[in-house]
Amino acid sequence: MALQISATNPEHPALLLELPWHLPLEEWPEKYLVALPRGISRHVVRYARAGADVVAVKELAERPAVREYELLRTLDRLGIPAVDPLAVVTGRTDSDGGPLEPVLITRHLNGSLPYRSMFETTLRPTTMHRLMDALAVLLVRLHLAGFAWGDCSLSNTLFRRDAGAYAAYLVDAETGELHPQLTTGQRAYDIELARVNISGELLDLEAAGALHPSVDPIAFGTEICRRYQDLWEELTRTSVYPAGKYHYIDRRIRRLNDLGFDVAEMQIQHSSSGDTVTFVPKVVDAGHHQRQLLRLTGLDTEENQARRLLNDLESWMATQDDYAPGDPLGARTEVLAHRWVREVFRPTVRAVPQHLRGSMDPAELYHELLEHRWYLSERAQHDIGLDAAVKDFTARILPRPDPEAAPVQS
Template identity: 85%
Template sequence: MALQFTATNPEHPALLLELPWHAPLEEWPEQHLVDLPRGISRHVVRYAAAGTEIVAVKELAERPAVREYELLRDLHRLGIPAVDPLAVVTGRTGPGGEPLEPVLITRHLGGSLPYRSMFETTMRPATVHRLMDALAVLLVRLHLVGFAWGDCSLSNTLFRRDAGAYAAYLVDAETGETHARLSTGQREYDIDLARVNISGEMLDLEAAGALHPSVDPIAFGTEICRRYHELWTELTRTSVYPAGKYHYIERRVRRLNDLGFDVAEMQIATSPEGDTVTFVPKVVDAGHHQRQLLRLTGLDTEENQARRLLADLESWMATQDDYAPGDPLGARPEVLGHRWVREVFRPTVRAVPPRCRGPLDPAELYHQLLEHRWSLCERTHQDIGLEAAVDDFVAAVLAKESDGRFAEEGGGDEETGGGA
């Protein structure tokens, strides 16, 4: 049987052809291998050099290899933190023609470590808690897109530092399943497996003397369940607020941002009596907002600016009479987006005297105005309109600097920068 590569990128098989596919993975010569820490696996796994890439090679039967390859591709398309699948190699035979197991090849996640390598120096309890937080976030992300892991554990996860914290990446999807939506029972089963697996792994570390004496393995396995449920509730619960209290929605969005999630869009509905507003966030990974804002409004901004402006746009659209999501007769989001630019964004920016704007481009100026309004709302416990916020912003903030840094650097023009 001829050697066969299943890969979506034609460059990957070319990189991999030089590897010794006619030898069992356990017998690969050292010249092809890369000495990196490996986690515990039920299969034979090796790191190898393929051109400029470092790849992880795992031997397993053809059907689960192809299935895991497809599952990892699905997760990659959905933006879930997981290892990147490169190829499946089948049709392997040994020197005597004997069949060899197929292999799944994934790209090595640079800067990542399996949990056992991280515990070799007896990590402090606070660091261990950050690892648990990272794993809880990964589980929530998987469940939000309908992926049931089926074998969540520290062994099936890689950890990488992320801006002072840790990010967790799925490295083994062999037992996973994708669904349109997970039931509560499916999620709870996944969480219970995680609790049992993690407690067992922590007990193993304790027996090896690699666990801080203050960490209780059983309690720690239970802690990840609590953290998961806290995150899941915050991300999926429906909030009902009094009409007109739109800064409550902003407060909820900020909490989600603090938890490491970005809000792609919001479902906002007003009660028939007009006295309450129901709010449900939809969550995505970072990097979404610039494209979304450009599509809806034509404004080209930085990512954090786009996130803030989109939140304001969504709240404003909910107040428009012709905003009817799903109704073919309702105004399209692009129409409302450009109306928001004409009726809200530009007039608000222009309301700030040019001499007071300094070097701020329109998107940054509008962002700062929204931040100022937010602080006013929090201080007064009531909604503050943009017009009043602009007046207060000019009087209390920019006016104090107009004779200093802003005056020296000169005023800006609202028609430049930020696509305004």
């Protein structure tokens, strides 16, 4: 059987052909590989360079490789945070013509880390709570889309910094199943698997001396269940309000937006007596602030970053003479937003020397500069401005140790 590359982009096969497909993945020469932290996997996984991209290459049987590839493509279309599927390579043979396992190829998620690399510095409990929040949000988003993960764990997740919090991404969809809607039992099964897997992973870290002494692995495994249930309840519960109190409905929608979820449509029913209103929101995929920022500015960021940048954009626009507060998403606002990118965002980011930025993307760097500006302004009891914040941040805060520079695990 001849080598066959099934890819999402017609440009990828030509780039991927340069890789040594005639060798088992474990034997690939160093010149093809990229030294990045790797998590634990039941399969052989390597990072390699294909043109300008860094890709993750995973060996597995053809049927699960194709199935996972299609599932990841579906998750991408649904806007679920997951690794980007690039190709499946089949028909591999060694130099003697013997068969080699097919591979699934995904794009490396820039700026992300597997959990074991993060724990090499013994994370504080507060940071671990943020990781659990991110994982709970990811699991809720998957379940809202009808996706049963079947193997939710820290090992099957990548984490990326998102404006002081973390965003979680699904890495392994091999055991996943997509349904029109999940039953309560299917969701409960996923949650129970998450609890058992996470507790076990944290117990392994504890045995290796990589867990903060105050962290109880069993309690943290249980915490993901509580955080998931709280978030699910907020997103799916039916609310009953007094008639005429429609601002309560608006408040509920705003709270959902603050969590990063959109209300695509809503069902409102009046009681027979006319004194109460029942409100049932239809909550869809997260990304309210992401999409708004992208539409206004062209900046494609994480959700928390987008929320913070939108706040800064709105504050800046309020200082402009041509701002029209009655038209928050109108054409005039788009003009101002692009001016903010040109006159504020880009010059501020460029003022920090490239070699001091580490792995921070522009949105994360701008967020940290805003945080530093707030801290200095609080201390000075007046707004010190972005220019002064950049100078102080560059001189006193950077360079600093970067957790993404963690050594590669064997």
